[in-house]
Amino acid sequence: MLLEVAGVTKWFGEGPARTPALRDISFRVEHNEMLYIVGPSGSGKTTLLSVISGILRPNSGTVRVEGKDIWALSADALADFRLNTLGFVFQDYHLFPRLTTLENVAVPLILRRIPWDRCLQKAAEVLKIVELADKGALTPQRLSGGEQQRVAIARAIVAEPDLLILDEPTASLDGDTGKRIVSFVRNEVLNERRAIIVVTHDDRIYPYASRIMQMEDGRITQLPESGQ
Numbered sequence: 001m002l003l004e005v006a007g008v009t010k011w012f013g014e015g016p017a018r019t020p021a022l023r024d025i026s027f028r029v030e031h032n033e034m035l036y037i038v039g040p041s042g043s044g045k046t047t048l049l050s051v052i053s054g055i056l057r058p059n060s061g062t063v064r065v066e067g068k069d070i071w072a073l074s075a076d077a078l079a080d081f082r083l084n085t086l087g088f089v090f091q092d093y094h095l096f097p098r099l100t101t102l103e104n105v106a107v108p109l110i111l112r113r114i115p116w117d118r119c120l121q122k123a124a125e126v127l128k129i130v131e132l133a134d135k136g137a138l139t140p141q142r143l144s145g146g147e148q149q150r151v152a153i154a155r156a157i158v159a160e161p162d163l164l165i166l167d168e169p170t171a172s173l174d175g176d177t178g179k180r181i182v183s184f185v186r187n188e189v190l191n192e193r194r195a196i197i198v199v200t201h202d203d204r205i206y207p208y209a210s211r212i213m214q215m216e217d218g219r220i221t222q223l224p225e226s227g228q
């Protein structure tokens, strides 16, 4: 098992303003599995991804990745986990505006102190996979929304993370491009040491899922079947 989420709750605000976003969430993700999380807007999907990826501390419950309780780690160890184990594509991309497309993709490798030439070479290879080989020298503001989304995907997969997390990765892509990119990502990333979690509203990419989990109002409404 790669990921085990057990009894996770998260609320925002305090007192009368307190809003529950996650209510007692438990599920597992196995190696070599591509799990989709679907559900209405506001049901807690992005909040759940933030808790799993060490961005947002839950009010209770545990998140274990490869057996390690990530919320029990020191700040340094948590940063290390996020750098070395995780790849994340945010719903709103979060690209660095002053870096070129190629440099944006190279950032996770640069942070790992890999030699500069090798970083750029590897980043160029991954830009090719997302069909942006010719846009490497441009800054993000000169790219379309769909192109920025593909840069964010390239940046998330470049360092070969064990757990890849994608929040609405095809929202700005047309149907064919979305399917092509997701199928590329699946083929490139998924293996017996790795897993992918995708939050999506896009039913055109459902065929690529190993399993689909539903959320509603902070709860899992449809429990995943065991196995794949």
Ligand SMILES: Nc1ncnc2c1ncn2[C@@H]1O[C@H](COP(=O)(O)OP(=O)(O)OP(=O)(O)O)[C@@H](O)[C@H]1O
Binding pocket: 012, 013, 019, 020, 021, 039, 040, 041, 042, 043, 044, 045, 046, 047, 048, 091
């Ligand atoms: N930082 C925050 N402060 C207060 N409330 C928040 C915060 N982040 C999320 N929420 C609330 O938590 C609930 C779940 O939000 P979340 O972003 O996880 O939903 P979502 O399922 O990702 O929705 P969408 O499909 O629109 O992206 C919502 O009611 C939202 O208003």
Ligand SMILES: [Mg+2]
Binding pocket: 045, 046, 047, 091, 167
């Ligand atoms: Mg969201």
